[in-house]
Amino acid sequence: MDFSYSAKTQALREQLTNFMDQHIVPRIGAWQQEVAAGIYPVSFMEDLKALARSEGLWNLFLPSLKDGEPGQGLSNLEYAPLAEIMGRVSWASEVFNCNAPDTGNMELLHMFATAEQREQWLNPLLAGEIRSAFAMTEPDVGSSDASNIQTLIRRDGDEYVINGRKWFITNAAHPNCKFMIVMGKTDPDGDAKRQQSMVIVPMDTPGVEVERNIPVMNHIAPEGHCEIVLRDVRVPAANLLAEEGDGFMMAQARLGPGRVHHCMRSIGMAELALELMVERAQERKTFGRYLFQHGSVSEWIARSRMEIEQARLLVLKTAWMIDEVGARTARKEIAMIKAVIPTMHSQVVDRAIQVFGAMGLTPDTPLSDLWIGARCLRLADGPDEVHLRSIARMELRDSEAKRGHTAAYLTPPER
Secondary structure (H helix, E strand, O other): OOOOOOHHHHHHHHHHHHHHHHHHHHHHHHHHHHHHOOOOOOOOHHHHHHHHHHOOOOOOOOOOOOOOOOOOOOOHHHHHHHHHHHOOOOOHHHHOOOOOOHHHHHHHHHHHOOHHHHHHHHHHHHOOOOEEEEEOOOOOOOOOOHHHOOOEEEEEOOEEEEEEEEEEEEOOOOOOEEEEEEEEEOOOOOOOOOOEEEEEEEOOOOOEEEEEEOOEOOEOOOOOEEEEEEEEEEEEHHHEEOOOOOHHHHHHHHHHHHHHHHHHHHHHHHHHHHHHHHHHHHHOEEOOEEHHHOHHHHHHHHHHHHHHHHHHHHHHHHHHHHHHHOOOOOHHHHHHHHHHHHHHHHHHHHHHHHHHHHHHHOOOOOHHHHHHHHHHHOOOOOOHHHHHHHHHHHHHHHHHHHOOHHHHHOOOOOO
16 A cells, blocks of 8 residues: 655656745635625636636646546545645635535546537536536435435436535635536436436526525535525436436546545644744744743644644555545545544634634634635534544444454453
């Protein structure tokens, strides 16, 4: 098992770090000011995207790129450390056309789209000309179990008719969001994992109503986490992705690499929080001593470093396994990183806020946004408890073949 960084990855890490330092970090303030003024997308986004593409920092996440398609075609292991670097700034991924949910949608379209669907939707996404959304989550059911989804997709001649309500649909408020992939039921009475299908729905289709951009922890994301109503939405039957009943399978295919991306961006946020904590601890004094000279603060620094390193190694192992044996075989590791990393992220940022004191709660630092990101990730792609349950079930199943083996280690009392 080898998940060390290759020479190619090291070169891209250096190039990406330089790009971030030179072109993105200096614009953090400008991005915040323009978004606060209602300017979105920000005025410099397209220029940054053009520059990133000209430097080859484009579509870094897609391993199966074909000849002639723009991007690097990196493996999951090669892309993971790059996602960590991009995660330090919330909007950086879009500059490199590596932002969710477009990444997952591009993966789906790359694997399952027809030639016509690729031409109409995938190619503009690969070129960064449009944005997209993925509509799975619903407000009235536990959507981490896809069999609960209530949105109905009914065939009517050469069309599908869609009715349902979705929410927390990322990107749906983005002015350049041109379509969403909607997951719903085409066969409500079928096998639990064959009831669902996915359909491509243009955002301007009659009956698609974006009701609100839901604030998250009283924070409104400009790209949106929207609630959407679908009322008698009609799309051509040709907009079906893959076959009827393939929705559950495609959702699983989409989530494996996506969780690696999320978790590595999360590690990038935790790294930034730790860097801020360390600097603050060396600059600020209380009771005549620098903060790092207080035992509790030095312990927070040490524990944060250990936890980040452990988390990164687990994610890299998972990325390596997806590359080598596939997401299905790596499903326990995928569940583990989804449960481990957001908790680590939350703990590190919480410590950093404590070291900054009241300043850590203000927009003067990125810490409050980093904390919100961590808290949201404990629900995104399924709550922690679902993943913990899955891990336990797989662990128990794996123990069946050797049940009783540990009895040899027990020493019963003599009678």
